[in-house]
Amino acid sequence: MALPKVELHVHLEGTIARPENTDANFMSLGDFLGVYDKGMEKLQTARDFHDVTLAYLRRAADDEVRHVEMFFDPEPHMERGIAAGAMVDGIEEAIDTASRELSTPAGAHITANMIFSWQRNRGVRSAEACLQAMAPYVGRVVGVGTSSDYVASWPEQYAPLYHKAESLGFRKCCHAGELTDGSDGDWSGMERALKLIDPERIDHGYRCVADPSGRLLEAVVEKQVHLTVCPLSNARLRCINSLAEHPLRRLIDSGCNISLNSDDPGYVSDAERHLTQVFALCSDQFELSLDELANISKSAARAAFISEDRLVEIEQAIDKWTVQVQQQTEP
Numbered sequence: 103m104a105l106p107k108v109e110l111h112v113h114l115e116g117t118i119a120r121p122e123n124t125d126a127n128f129m130s131l132g133d134f135l136g137v138y139d140k141g142m143e144k145l146q147t148a149r150d151f152h153d154v155t156l157a158y159l160r161r162a163a164d165d166e167v168r169h170v171e172m173f174f175d176p177e178p179h180m181e182r183g184i185a186a187g188a189m190v191d192g193i194e195e196a197i198d199t200a201s202r203e204l205s206t207p208a209g210a211h212i213t214a215n216m217i218f219s220w221q222r223n224r225g226v227r228s229a230e231a232c233l234q235a236m237a238p239y240v241g242r243v244v245g246v247g248t249s250s251d252y253v254a255s256w257p258e259q260y261a262p263l264y265h266k267a268e269s270l271g272f273r274k275c276c277h278a279g280e281l282t283d284g285s286d287g288d289w290s291g292m293e294r295a296l297k298l299i300d301p302e303r304i305d306h307g308y309r310c311v312a313d314p315s316g317r318l319l320e321a322v323v324e325k326q327v328h329l330t331v332c333p334l335s336n337a338r339l340r341c342i343n344s345l346a347e348h349p350l351r352r353l354i355d356s357g358c359n360i361s362l363n364s365d366d367p368g369y370v371s372d373a374e375r376h377l378t379q380v381f382a383l384c385s386d387q388f389e390l391s392l393d394e395l396a397n398i399s400k401s402a403a404r405a406a407f408i409s410e411d412r413l414v415e416i417e418q419a420i421d422k423w424t425v426q427v428q429q430q431t432e433p
């Protein structure tokens with residue numbers, strides 16, 4: 103049996119296969135977003151949202167993923183005249199079908215949640231309209247995130263909207279600490295996001311190690327804010343020059359609460375089993391032990407927006423896997 107996994111950081115629009123004439127390596131986040139924004143134009147109807155969601159959940163189930171929390175970006179779709187309800191209906195129907203009909207190689211079922219995300223470069227007025235459009239679907243949509251490109255002072259700009267979203271019942275996630283360029287996409291924006299937005303999860307967040315005072319890393323550990331790190335995506339989008347530059351080992355050894363995720367698997371992965379590829383590459387690069395691999399998976403399950411019963415079910419599956427692998431490797 104493969105390690106039972108939980109994926110907390112994957113974008114629905116990023117699961118669409120990249121154009122055939124491109125490979126999985128991009129020049130920068132901006133270069134990637136140009137291709138990504140174009141690719142998402144394929145999503146036009148509730149049926150399209152359904153089909154793309156179900157296709158990904160099928161691949162995830164084949165990869166022994168037990169639970170997925172999937173971001174989607176309503177703003178560009180709304181701009182193209184697609185109603186918020188059509189997106190939610192399409193994604194939800196696929197999630198329902200997947201949980202009823204799909205099974206992992208170990209015979210387990212798969213569950214999923216959806217999280218809408220604001221495309222930060224579109225500005226707060228667009229985000230406000232998006233929040234209004236998504237408000238009737240709270241519960242069916244469990245949370246809000248902030249993705250796409252980074253703009254100056256984004257934590258200050260988006261904090262009031264986050265508080266409003268929270269009061270409506272949305273759980274808070276945000277992309278931060280992803281870039282190495284000293285902008286607000288780097289550790290300084292993340293530091294202010296932690297203070298002003300106070301998210302339950304930070305997507306990426308690995309740049310907390312870049313704060314020269316060391317205080318941001320300390321705060322992440324102390325608050326146990328969960329970081330959904332995506333080392334392969336960071337390397338493929340040239341946020342770092344290679345996987346070896348990712349501070350995954352330091353994050354783990356410092357006591358950070360992290361998970362491993364694929365981010366935009368249709369674009370940055372070149373394997374059939376996306377998350378297994380991420381785990382395998384990181385395991386080789388950072389010499390992750392069996393316990394560390396199991397802990398990463400458990401940490402993801404604990405940070406997921408799922409019921410206590412579902413959490414226990416997934417944790418037990420991970421424990422079962424650990425015992426099986428230990429037994430196989432014993433002489």
Ligand SMILES: [Zn+2]
Pocket residue numbers: 111113249277305365366
């Ligand atoms: Zn992302």
